[in-house]
Amino acid sequence: MSLIPGPLYRGLFRPILFSLDAETAHHLALSMLSMMPPLPVADDPPELRCSLWGLEFSNPIGLAAGMDKDAIAIGAWQSLGFGFAELGTITPRPQPGNPKPRVFRLPEHRALINRLGFPSEGMEAVAPRLEKVRRAGTRMRIALNFGPNTDTPVEKVAADYAALMARLAPLADFIVINVSSPNTPGLRNWQSPDRMRELFAAMEQVSTGSRRPPILLKVAPDLDDATLGAISDTAMALHVDGMVVCNTTLKRGEVGVTSAHEGGLSGHPLRDLARDRIASVYRRTQGRLPIIGVGGIMNADDALAHVKAGASLVELYTGLIYEGPGLIAAMKKELANLLRREGFRSISEAVGTATKV
Numbered sequence: 001m002s003l004i005p006g007p008l009y010r011g012l013f014r015p016i017l018f019s020l021d022a023e024t025a026h027h028l029a030l031s032m033l034s035m036m037p038p039l040p041v042a043d044d045p046p047e048l049r050c051s052l053w054g055l056e057f058s059n060p061i062g063l064a065a066g067m068d069k070d071a072i073a074i075g076a077w078q079s080l081g082f083g084f085a086e087l088g089t090i091t092p093r094p095q096p097g098n099p100k101p102r103v104f105r106l107p108e109h110r111a112l113i114n115r116l117g118f119p120s121e122g123m124e125a126v127a128p129r130l131e132k133v134r135r136a137g138t139r140m141r142i143a144l145n146f147g148p149n150t151d152t153p154v155e156k157v158a159a160d161y162a163a164l165m166a167r168l169a170p171l172a173d174f175i176v177i178n179v180s181s182p183n184t185p186g187l188r189n190w191q192s193p194d195r196m197r198e199l200f201a202a203m204e205q206v207s208t209g210s211r212r213p214p215i216l217l218k219v220a221p222d223l224d225d226a227t228l229g230a231i232s233d234t235a236m237a238l239h240v241d242g243m244v245v246c247n248t249t250l251k252r253g254e255v256g257v258t259s260a261h262e263g264g265l266s267g268h269p270l271r272d273l274a275r276d277r278i279a280s281v282y283r284r285t286q287g288r289l290p291i292i293g294v295g296g297i298m299n300a301d302d303a304l305a306h307v308k309a310g311a312s313l314v315e316l317y318t319g320l321i322y323e324g325p326g327l328i329a330a331m332k333k334e335l336a337n338l339l340r341r342e343g344f345r346s347i348s349e350a351v352g353t354a355t356k357v
């Protein structure tokens with residue numbers, strides 16, 4: 001079912017939401033979604049089914065991190081038709097994030113700029129919400145995205161990730177280690193082979209009960225080929241389970257945007273850069289490391305192009321702001337059509353077909 005079809009969203013709901021400050025509109029929409037009763041979700045087209053790390057996904061389209069930082073609207077993401085939702089970034093202790101205003105729309109570019117800086121209710125507030133959802137069961141897969149507190153000294157950052165693992169890993173289908181937000185000073189420095197070894201060594205020490213979920217690393221789009229290559233090699237050597245490519249960009253002119261706002265840019269202008277970074281990781285790892293492709297996906301064509309570049313799953317955030325909640329149902333239908341038209345029997349068959357390894 002399509003919850004608020006695109007034309008109705010663009011003609012009615014979007015003008016109302018866009019008349020509000022971006023963060024106010026976000027909280028309003030999120031609290032409405034969190035109150036929504038669960039809706040029956042139609043079965044997904046069989047071509048969209050896929051399996052990764054021993055987990056079944058009814059479709060490859062996921063909610064990107066940042067939309068539901070405190071895991072308050074999980075039922076709504078399932079009702080909207082997502083195959084998975086990445087919740088967070090969650091920090092160990094609660095923190096308010098950066099001063100407001102800190103989210104800005106660029107409608108002429110179908111883009112956003114944010115410098116939220118991980119506002120989070122903290123892991124102890126999020127855990128009971130996840131426990132409740134786990135007890136009830138979900139068709140959708142749940143990923144948790146972890147980040148350190150802003151006031152954590154650099155020598156304790158690895159311990160922050162370890163604390164999040166210990167508390168929340170048993171509640172997640174998979175984990176995403178976020179070392180790529182541009183809004184937490186020094187965080188992106190963890191995108192280096194030495195720091196990665198330190199981080200993953202700290203997480204190895206953590207006992208997560210009977211099961212250790214897959215762990216993925218989320219990277220920035222602003223890394224050059226050599227650095228991204230070194231990170232990909234290290235990820236393979238450390239048996240990291242996959243990479244999320246990519247977070248928001250600090251670039252402006254190179255992606256055709258002029259704006260005085262500081263922060264990470266997302267949405268349409270990020271699309272080609274994200275696709276290029278996905279292809280770069282796919283080539284370097286010879287398709288052996290699963291990639292979640294994210295950045296600038298606004299429709300099924302964009303999603304399929306990220307898949308063909310090398311992504312096994314995709315995610316979006318900004319597309320939902322511009323196209324509304326009916327986007328996911330519409331995208332799934334169109335994605336299945338595109339696969340049939342192009343002669344692919346399943347989404348997995350299309351992965352990496354546009355990238356030479």
Ligand SMILES: Cc1cc2nc3c(=O)[nH]c(=O)nc-3n(C[C@H](O)[C@H](O)[C@H](O)COP(=O)(O)O)c2cc1C
Pocket residue numbers: 064065066067069088089103112114116118145178181218246247248265266267268270294295296297315316317318319
């Ligand atoms: C307002 C906003 C907040 C975000 N917060 C997070 C976050 O907390 N953690 C994270 O890993 N990524 C965060 N992101 C980045 C998204 O997950 C995604 O990587 C990026 O927006 C590119 O996808 P898009 O073009 O579909 O939005 C945020 C993005 C936006 C727009």
